[in-house]
Amino acid sequence: MNATVAGADARTRLLPKGLGRAIDALTLLAIGALLVFGLVIAPPDRFQGDAQRIMYLHVPAAWAMYLAFFVTTLASVLWLVPRTRSMVWDRVAGSSAEIGLILTGLTLALGSLWGRPVWGVWWAWDARLVTTAVLFFLYLGLLALRAIPADPTVRARRSAITALIVFIDVPIVHFSVNWWRTLHQEATVFNPELNPQIEGTMALTLWIGVLAFTLLYLSLLDRRYRLATLEEGLAERELDAAIEARVAAASGSAS
C-alpha cells in the first residue's frame, strides 16, 4: 500500500509538487505586491478617484478568464485528437472551465461595482458587458453538462465537443453584439476618448495584477486538478467498499 502512494501522488498532480509549491508562494507574493501597489502606491485617478483601483482587479480577472477558457479549448482539442487523448486533458479542461467561470463572475461583479460610481449604473448594455454575460452562461452550461455522472470516456467526449461548440460561438457572439450596439446606439456613454492613457505606476500596478492573476490561475488549476483525481479515486474506493460489504453480507447470510 505504502509503495503505491508515491506513484499515486505523481498521478494525482498536474504539476510536480515542488513547482506547485513555488507557484503558490509566488502567487501570494504577487497578490501582496498587488495590494500594496493597488491600494497605496498607485495614485488615485484624476477623473474616477479611488473607484479606478477596481480596475487593478477587474482587468487581470478578465485576462485570466480568457486564459482559462483558452486552456479549456486547447485541452478539449488535445482530448479529441486520438494521438494525444488522455484523461489528463479532460481534467484540465474541466478544472480550467470551472476557474474560468469564477473569473467571469468576478469580472462581471467587479465591473458592476466600478460602473456604479463611474457610469452611475450597475449595468449597461455595452457590447463587452453583454458578450461577457453570454460567455458566463455558455460555460455555465458546459459545467452543468460535466456535472452529470457518466462513464468517464463518454463524459470526456461530450464535454470536449461541447467545449468546442461553445468556443466557436464566442467570436460570433462578440461580433454580433458589437455590431448591434454600434449600429443601433447613436450616442454612447462609453466614449473611448475619455479613457485616460495609463502610464507609469498605474500601468505597472496593472501588470502586477495580470501577473498575480495568472499565477493564481495556475495555482488554482493545479489544486482543482488534484481534487479531480482524488474524487475519481474516492469513487473507485467507494465502489470497492460497497462490493466488499455486499459480498460480506452475502457470505454472512449463507453461513
Next chain:
Amino acid sequence: MSLLAEVRLVAAKDLRIEVRSRVLLAQVLPFGAIVVLLFAFALDPDRGILARVAPGLFWIAVLLAALLAIGRAFAVEQAHGARDGLRLAGLDPASVFLGKAAAIVVQLLVLEVVLGLAVVALYGVDLRGGAVLLAAAVAATLGLASTGTLYGVLAAGLRARETLLPLLLLPVLAPVMLGATRAFEDALDGATADAWPWVALLVVFALLYTGVGMLAFGPLWEDA
C-alpha cells in the same frame, strides 16, 4: 445510398411520426400561440409597444417552441429501441444529423408561419420587406435546427435532459436571436439594406454549426 437519399429517409421518418402523432400541431403550436398571447398581458397592448417590439417577441416565442420541438425530435428515438434501430441501419451519422435537422427545419418553418400570422394579426404589425423576412427566417431556422440537433443528441441519453437542453442551447443561440430580431426589425422599418448583413451573419452561423454537427454527431450518437 447517396447522402441526400439517406437524409431524405431520416427526415421523412421524423415527419411521418409527426404527421401521425400531431404533437407539433396539437401541443407545440398552441404553446407558441399562448406565449404570443402572454406577451400582450405583459406589455400593455393599448400603448403600441407590441407592434414596435413584435420581431423580438416573435423570435422568443419561436425559440421557446423550438426547444420543445427539439426535445421531441429525440424523445421519439427513446421508445421501442428506435435509437438502436436507427444506429444499426447503417446510415452515415452525418446524414442522420442532416435528416433530423431537416425535419426540425420543416416543423419550425410551419410554426413560424403560424406564429408570424398570429403576431401580425394580434400585434397590428405592417408587413413589408418580404424577401428579407423570408431569408432571415430560413437562415435563422437552419441555425436553430443545426445547434438544436447537435445539443439534442448530446442531451438525449441524460436523465436531466429537459432542464439541461435549454441551458446549453439558449446561450449558444444568442447570436441567432440577435441577428433574426434585428433583421426583422430593419425589414419592417423598410431599411432592407441594414437587414442583409444580419442575414449574412445568420447564414454563417447556420453553415458553421451544420459543419460542426456533421462531424460531431457520429461520436455523440454512439454514446447517447
